[in-house]
Amino acid sequence: MLTAGILFLLSACSVSQFVPGEGVVSENNYAVIRTDTLLIIVKPQSYPGSYQEINNRFFPIFISIKNNSRQKIKLQESSFSILCNEKQYDPVPVDYILSDLERRMMLKEFSDPFSPTTEFGITDRNKEQEMYYELVNNAFSSAELLPGAKKEGYLFYNREIASARYFTINILGTAIPFVKQ
Numbered sequence: 001m002l003t004a005g006i007l008f009l010l011s012a013c014s015v016s017q018f019v020p021g022e023g024v025v026s027e028n029n030y031a032v033i034r035t036d037t038l039l040i041i042v043k044p045q046s047y048p049g050s051y052q053e054i055n056n057r058f059f060p061i062f063i064s065i066k067n068n069s070r071q072k073i074k075l076q077e078s079s080f081s082i083l084c085n086e087k088q089y090d091p092v093p094v095d096y097i098l099s100d101l102e103r104r105m106m107l108k109e110f111s112d113p114f115s116p117t118t119e120f121g122i123t124d125r126n127k128e129q130e131m132y133y134e135l136v137n138n139a140f141s142s143a144e145l146l147p148g149a150k151k152e153g154y155l156f157y158n159r160e161i162a163s164a165r166y167f168t169i170n171i172l173g174t175a176i177p178f179v180k181q
Contacts, residue, residue: 018044021166021177030062031176037069040171044178047154049138051101051131058092059161061169064152067145075142075172080155084167091155094139101132 020031033040041064046055054060063080067073082089105128140153161167166179 016180018167018178019181021168021179024176031178033171033174033176035174037067037071037073038172039066039068040064040174040176041152042169042171042176047138047156049131049134050127051135054097054135054156057159058097058156059159060154060156062152062154063140063171064150065145065171066150067147070147072147073145073172075145075151077142079142079172080140080169082157082161082167082169084161084164089157089161091157094136094141094156097139097156098132098135101128101135105129105132 017029019029020026025032025034030041030043033042042061044059044061046052047060065075077091077093080091138153140151140155143151145151164180166177168175168177170176
């Protein structure tokens with residue numbers, strides 16, 4: 001009886017996550033798409049960096065793309081759209097997220113201008129600047145992908161997607177469905 005109760009509690013407390021849809025090759029819940037020229041790996045997952053609040057405000061997706069061709073491939077933000085509940089969602093520009101983080105840092109600084117330094121001499125402002133640059137380095141950037149090169153990082157979308165039962169992300173013309181499990 002006790003074992004059944006523990007199993008019930010564990011299953012009731014389990015967090016649902018998105019997994020690749022039927023027919024999509026996957027490894028460890030990452031969708032893996034191979035074409036003649038590209039290797040695309042995608043997974044909706046929480047942003048692991050210091051700025052954890054971003055996971056409550058946006059829907060993060062990890063993307064890795066490797067160019068197996070001998071040509072440069074142009075990666076544009078418009079090449080990464082999500083279709084969910086008949087709505088199209090494009091990535092939230094990282095500049096917007098960074099501006100918002102910077103604004104929050106400034107407001108926090110003004111609300112407590114005498115914020116003490118820690119025992120190591122590091123102020124909250126220094127930690128927040130580290131979060132800022134960490135986010136810059138971990139965000140997926142749109143640019144040309146050189147032959148043989150790989151780019152990876154996070155794109156952030158409207159948080160509404162997290163409440164859906166399924167969605168499809170279109171990456172460079174390849175539709176990849178995900179379903180909530």
